Amino acid sequence: MKKFFTALSLSITGIALPVSAQTDFQADSIFIRKIYDTALGEGQSYEWLRHLTQQVGPRLSGSDGAAKAVVYTKSVMEGEHFDNVFLQNVMVPHWVRGAKEKAHIITYKQKIEVPIAALGGSIATPKGGIKAKIVEVKSFQQLRDLGTEKVKGKIVFFNRPMDPTKINTFEAYAGAVEQRAAGASEAAKLGAIGSITRSMTTRLDDFPHTGSMRYASGAPMIPAAAISTNGAELLTNTLKENPDTEFYFEQNCETLPDAASHNVIGELKGKTSPNKYIAVGGHLDSWDFAQGAHDDGSGCVQSIEAVRILKALGYQPNNTLRAVMFMNEENGMKGGVTYADSAKSRNETHIAAIESDHGGFSPRGFGIVGTPEQKAKIQQWTKLFAAYGVHELGPGGGGADIGPLAQQGTVLLGLMPDTQRYFDYHHAANDKFETVSKRELELGAAAMASMLYLIDKYGL
Amino acid sequence: MKKFFTALSLSITGIALPVSAQTDFQADSIFIRKIYDTALGEGQSYEWLRHLTQQVGPRLSGSDGAAKAVVYTKSVMEGEHFDNVFLQNVMVPHWVRGAKEKAHIITYKQKIEVPIAALGGSIATPKGGIKAKIVEVKSFQQLRDLGTEKVKGKIVFFNRPMDPTKINTFEAYAGAVEQRAAGASEAAKLGAIGSITRSMTTRLDDFPHTGSMRYASGAPMIPAAAISTNGAELLTNTLKENPDTEFYFEQNCETLPDAASHNVIGELKGKTSPNKYIAVGGHLDSWDFAQGAHDDGSGCVQSIEAVRILKALGYQPNNTLRAVMFMNEENGMKGGVTYADSAKSRNETHIAAIESDHGGFSPRGFGIVGTPEQKAKIQQWTKLFAAYGVHELGPGGGGADIGPLAQQGTVLLGLMPDTQRYFDYHHAANDKFETVSKRELELGAAAMASMLYLIDKYGL
Incomplete structure (x- = not known):
């Protein structure tokens, strides 16, 4: 009856698969134990993460830090004697924050300083800053309902919090981040002269969380900044007491000409299909005032570590395995696009790409983007992963940097760690090395190495 | 065919259960969503945790802090208008650390200070301390193989690390903690004059992690302390260079007469079976130099919160629900024993008891101690919990404080959070409020409230 039950229980999940596909369970189980x-x-x-975050430090695209990060991660993979380590040229946007950045609330002649940070891509304020009445909204609809009359000449304050009741904090982020990404242009269309957005975090603290924004074509460009959540609470309470409250902010950020930079790639050559590839990666750039420990130094060092572990165990891959440090995820995605373009033009067929860009927290699953058959094949490995607390194979996506490979039929996988603490640190100055747990980081690397191994062994 | 498949898939897990048991899935799912x-x-x-850790602070049994913690948690439950809030008398051991605590390694006339902490229950050193040669062992067997000749008159250094390759860190702890608990007496049997144990953590840092130890009857009592892991590494390396290395330590801890203390209990009265109980608890005491944020302030505030949430939602329990703050888990377990004794003598039938004493981290499951039928009944709720990332119903035990209830047929459940960071802070001075994530703490409380609700509704 055993065979019958196994086939049947698989068929309950939706797709019938031959029982033989699981026959190496024991061997795989032993090998994965060695990986861990x-x-x-x-x-x-x-x-490696200690060095990348504390010695290299912040590394926004085009900065000296980004250049140092390229040199450092290349040297790490060379030091580990990967078969081939090389740089891939990428032209990246080059936005700089500038030295000035200050803001205060002005009410009944009292000035109260609040922490702000210019959003990536924003223009500067005029010299001397902007001072104007400030109008609070929770949604674009509410903004449009106010209309030009009530918005013109004012600063708009986008204050819809991330929904704390979402279990997956990335869902809460997705429900709020339009305010940061598109708020300035929505406000400018109605004549606003500045835009202030509540930081994207469920915590109440004093860190402004930056992030990229885009100006819509046709709308005037106005300066945009994030305010800390404590600052946002103070501002909303002040406005309740005094609707004539004014706000002042100054920032002198600017966008310089595009700069030359690089993706950093290290390979283990495949023995049977060297021109087929499985990539595992994270992004090397971080925001300018953050060590980028969780976002995404963790993903970078985990990717190198995943390949290193397989090499250390003497595993000879069928396909070529690549650790890829993508440049410019934060404000342009040029590294991911360049990588996919290059793969296409060189006929480098990518079977799968795995990204870690959800922080160096305890791994709980992998998101999968692929056909139902490919998903079902990966889900056959559920029991192998469950032993290590990795329970969910399927929900969630791949990753921003590997996204462009989807058009080439590449299966995308995203490491999904526990999401509860991610937005405590995301795009903020407290995204530091000390907030990463060594064990949690290592478990993520092990999960990625295990997935690399299984995909390389069985294909997709 | 649907019925057939459902029944069959359940039977694969080992126990066939009627399909009807799952018919309230939708209602339960909606109610649990409200809990979250x-x-x-x-x-x-x-x-509450902020107050308990930062205002009340350390609260070892018998201390002023413990007394304040009793008053504070009672006032919290009274403030929440629980139906009945009361104290239960418990006599507890009263061990105090004393002001002196220092140690150094002496090699080639050089003294190097290292951080130590007396183990709970240890005696003091003689005034002026102990200075002696130090002998390192990794196991009791290795100690016995050395024999009296090589141990007599020396200090024994127990240096077997927690195994970092265990996925569940509590397993690694279980594999090493005998050194702390019983090492001193094992060493004393061979004539040792002191015992130093490597701290129970996988991290390398400067915090000594204390914890309870017991003297075996018949063996001489010798002073015992924990050394930080960095200190342990230094000591082992020094011994490799110079086997004649000496060690000095002084501590003036002592055991005072037993003290009067309390368990703190708050109830929501059951409407159909008020004399049947479901308890949910944590332990109120902590080690003397720790805020006890994860161990176990988290479990205490989660327990109160679990009951408060059901009350806030207007849930009228069938059975009486109790939040219990147990006293003296760390060094005597008197609160748990007293609670079970009292329940027995008063004929308070406890259907189940849920404990949270694994830290305020992201919840991943519940350990269950009960009959196979009871386990299977709880496991029927797997899908309800999986939506919240709580995937494992079964593996692991209940909890130390609720353990004595098992003899009365009570089903024991232990909240099982992610274990990776627990021993970074366990029994050490860095077990502070700031290391607890608000969301992770709250998710644990919600999981406990959901389990309370399901057990109350369906029985066990």
Whole structure:
């Protein structure tokens, strides 16, 4: 009856698969145990992350830090004797924050300083800053209902919080981030002269959380900044007491000409299909005032570590395995686009690409973007992962940097760690090395190495 | 065919259950969603924890802090208008650390200070401290193999680390903690004059992690302390260079007469079976130099919050629900024993008891101690919990404080959060409020409230 039950229980999940596909369970189980032993017992990723965050530091595209990060991660993979380590040229946007950045609330002649940070891509304020009445909205609809009459000449304050009741904080982020990304242009269309957005975090604290914004074509460009959540609470309470409250802010950020930069790639050559590839990556750039420990130094060092572990265990891959440090995820995505374009023009067929860009937290699953058959094949490995607390194979997407590979039929996988603490640090100055747990980081690297191994062994 | 498949898939897990048992899935799913909305949207536990850790502070049994913690948690439950809030008398051991605590390694006439902490229950050193040669062992067997000749008159250094390759860190702890609990007596049997144990953590840092130890009857009592992991590494390396290395330590801890203390209990009265109980609890005491944020302030405030949430939602329980703050888990377990004894003598039938004592981290499951039928009944609720990332119903035990209830047929459940960071803080001075994530704490409270609700509704 055993065979019958196994086939039947698989068929309940929707897709019938041959029982034979699972026959290597024991061998795989043993090999994956070795992967985890290596990751947790002799892991390298934590010390690499220490260097990348504390010695290299912030590394926004076009900055000296980004250039140093390219050199450092290349040297790490060379030091690990990967078969081939090389740079891929990428032209990136080059936005700089400038030295000035200040804001205060003005009510009944009292000035109260609040922490702000210019949004990535924003223009500067005029010299001396902007001072104007401020009008609070919770949605674009509410803004449009106010109309030009009530918005013109004012600063618009977007104050819809991330919904704390969402279990997956990325859903809460998705429900609020339009305010940061598109708020300035929505406000400018109605004559606003500045835009202030509540930071994208469920915590109440004093860190402004930056992030990219875009100006819509046709709308006037107005300066845009994020305000800390404590600042946002103060501002909304002040406005309730005194609707004539004014707001002042100054910032002198600017966009310089595009700069030359690089993706950093390290390979283990495949023995049977060297021109087929499986990539595993994270993005090397971070925001300018953040060490980028969770976003996304973790993903970078985990990717190198995943390949290193397989090499350390003497695994000879069928396909070529690549660790890829993508440049410019934060404000342009040029690295991901360049990588996919290059793969296409060089006929480098990518079977799958795995990205880690949800922080160095305890891994709980992988998001999968592929056909139902490909998903079902990966879900056959559920039991292998469940032993390590990785329970969800399927929900969630791949990752921004690997996204452009989807058009080439590449299966995309995103490491999905526990999401509860991610937005405590996201795009803020407290995204520091000390907030990463060594074990959680290493478990993520082990999960990625295990997925690399299974895909390489069985294909997709 | 649907019925057939459902029954069959359940039978694969080992126990066939009637399909009808799942018919309230939709109603339960809606109610549990409300529990989570309340916990994450209007949660109280985080501010209670802030007070308990930062205003009350350390609260070892018998201390002023413990007395204040009793008063504070009683006042919280009274403030929430629980139906009945009362104290239960418990006599507890009263061990105090004393003001002196220092140690150094002596090699080639050089003294290097290292951080130590007396183990709970240890005696003091003689005034002026102990100075002696130090001998390192990794196991009791290795100690016994050395024999009296090589141990007599020396200090024994127990240096077997927690195994970092265990996925569940509590397993790694279980594999190493005998050194702390019983090492001193094992060493004393061979004539050792002191015992130093490597701190129970996988991290390398400067915090000594204390914890309870017991003297075996018949063995001489010798002073015992924990050394930080960095200190342990230094000591082992020094010994490799110079086997004649000496160690010095002084501590003036002592055991005072037993003290009067309390469990703190708050109830929501059951409407159909008020004399049947479901308890949910944590332990109120902490080690003397720790705020006890994860261990176990989190479990206490989560327990109160779980009951508060059901009350706030207007849920009228069938059975009486109790939040219990147990006293003296760390060094005597008197609160748990007293609670079970009292329940027995008063014929308070406890259907189930739920404990949270694994830290305020993201919840991943519940351990269950009960009959196979009871386990299977709880496991029917798997889908209800999986939506909230709580995937494992079964593996792991209940909890130390609720353990004594097992003899009365009570089903024991232990909240099982992610274990990766727990031993970073366990029994050490860095177990502070700031290390607890508000969302993770609240998710734990919501999982406990959901389990309370399901058990109350369906029985066990």
